[in-house]
Amino acid sequence: MLIEQKKTMSIGRGALLAFAIMGVCSQAEAGAIASSNTTLSNFAIGFSSPNSISFNGFSGGNASITAPPGPFGGAVSSAQVSGNGASTGTNTWVGTFFVNTPTSVSFSFSADSNLVASLTPGGVVSAANLFMTISINDLLANTSAFSWAPNGLVGGIVGGVETSDAFDLNYGITQFGSLGTTSFQSGNGLFAANSSLLNPGFYLMNISMSNSAFVSSGGLPVASVPEPSVLWLVGVGFLGFLIARRRCWY
Incomplete structure (x- = not known):
C-alpha cells in the first residue's frame, strides 16, 4: 500500500512539473x-x-x-x-x-x-x-x-x-x-x-x-498571461499532487 501511495504521489508531482513547464514555454516567438x-x-x-x-x-x-x-x-x-x-x-x-x-x-x-x-x-x-x-x-x-x-x-x-x-x-x-x-x-x-x-x-x-x-x-516575452487551457492543465496537476499527499497521511 505504501509503495502504491509513493507512486501516486510521484505521478502527481511529475504532472504538476510538466504542466508548469508547458505554461512557461508557451511564449510566442519574437x-x-x-x-x-x-x-x-x-x-x-x-x-x-x-x-x-x-x-x-x-x-x-x-x-x-x-x-x-x-x-x-x-x-x-x-x-x-x-x-x-x-x-x-x-x-x-x-x-x-x-x-x-x-x-x-x-x-x-x-x-x-x-x-x-x-x-x-x-x-x-x-x-x-x-x-x-x-x-x-x-x-x-x-x-x-x-x-x-x-x-x-x-x-x-x-x-x-x-x-x-x-x-x-x-x-x-x-x-x-x-x-x-x-x-x-x-x-x-x-x-x-x-x-x-x-x-x-x-x-x-x-x-x-x-x-x-x-x-x-528578441526582448522579454510580451504575452505573459497563460492561456485558459494551460491554467486547466496546471490545476489538474496540482489536484493530483494534493490527492497523493492526502493518501500519504493515511
Missing part, C-alpha cells in the same frame, strides 16, 4: 516588421530663361530623371526589414549647370508614400522613415542658393517660393513599447516650388530621396 516606400511621378524641372542654361547631370539608384529641362518621369525608393536589422533605399540625382542670364528654376512632381511599423510578441522596436530634399548651390560663391525639404506645410523654403506641399516627405513612424501596427499612407499628392532668380554663375543641383526601416526583436 517579431518586428517595418517598411518604407515612396514613388515619385511626373517629375519636371523648368527654367525661366532656358536658353541661358548649359546642363550636365547623372542619377543613382532607381531614379529615371535625365538631363533637364523637360519632364523626367519619376523614381522609386523602398526599404523593408523584419526580425532584427536595418534597410535603406536611396535615389539621388546630381547635375551642374551654367547660368548666362538671371533665371529661376521650377520644380513639380507627384509623390505617394507608405510607411508601416509593426510589433508582435517579443519585438522591441520598429521604425520606418522617409526623406527628400532638393538643393541648388552656387559653386563659385560657395553658398546655398535654394533649399527645399517638403514638410506638408506651404512655406519654410530657402531661396524660393513653395506653391504646393501635399504632405511631409521628411517623416517617420515608430512602434515601441506595445504590440500593434502604426502606419502612414499619404495617397498621391502634388508638390511644386520655384527658386529665386539665380545670377550668372556655375551651380550644382542635388535631388536626394531615401527611405529607411529599422527593427529589433
